[in-house]
Amino acid sequence: MEPIRVEGLAAFNRSLKKLDADAPKGLRLAHNEAANIVVDAARPLMPRRSGRAQAAVKARSTRTATRVSAGSTRAPYVPWLDYGGEGRVKGRPAHREFKKGGRYVYPAFHAKRGDVQSALEGALLKVVRSAGLEVS
Numbered sequence: 223m224e225p226i227r228v229e230g231l232a233a234f235n236r237s238l239k240k241l242d243a244d245a246p247k248g249l250r251l252a253h254n255e256a257a258n259i260v261v262d263a264a265r266p267l268m269p270r271r272s273g274r275a276q277a278a279v280k281a282r283s284t285r286t287a288t289r290v291s292a293g294s295t296r297a298p299y300v301p302w303l304d305y306g307g308e309g310r311v312k313g314r315p316a317h318r319e320f321k322k323g324g325r326y327v328y329p330a331f332h333a334k335r336g337d338v339q340s341a342l343e344g345a346l347l348k349v350v351r352s353a354g355l356e357v358s
């Protein structure tokens with residue numbers, strides 16, 4: 223499945239800086255709003271022992287990209303949980319069947335793709351309008 227692409231977003235970001243200094247921050251927040259839909263869908267799917275794996279799934283967007291990160295220094299095993307492969311449990315090798323598409327984050331994105339696209343469109347239009355531009 224293809225990612226959602228917004229053409230001309232980088233050029234729009236550069237132009238937006240000239241109109242309003244706070245507008246680029248609005249772009250990042252718009253992307254985070256869309257990313258949080260995936261985060262909210264992926265967290266309940268993840269296994270829970272301490273809650274660290276669920277807490278390690280976060281929106282980490284930029285002004286030009288919607289991003290969801292999975293894993294942290296407190297939960298470095300999250301990619302192993304999601305994709306599988308060779309890992310370590312209490313110092314011993316642990317095997318988990320490799321799954322190319324992942325088990326949690328990408329399936330959550332695929333399930334919520336329409337909602338993500340709608341939220342992203344709405345949030346980007348809101349940023350454009352708050353910068354004083356008209357959208358047709």
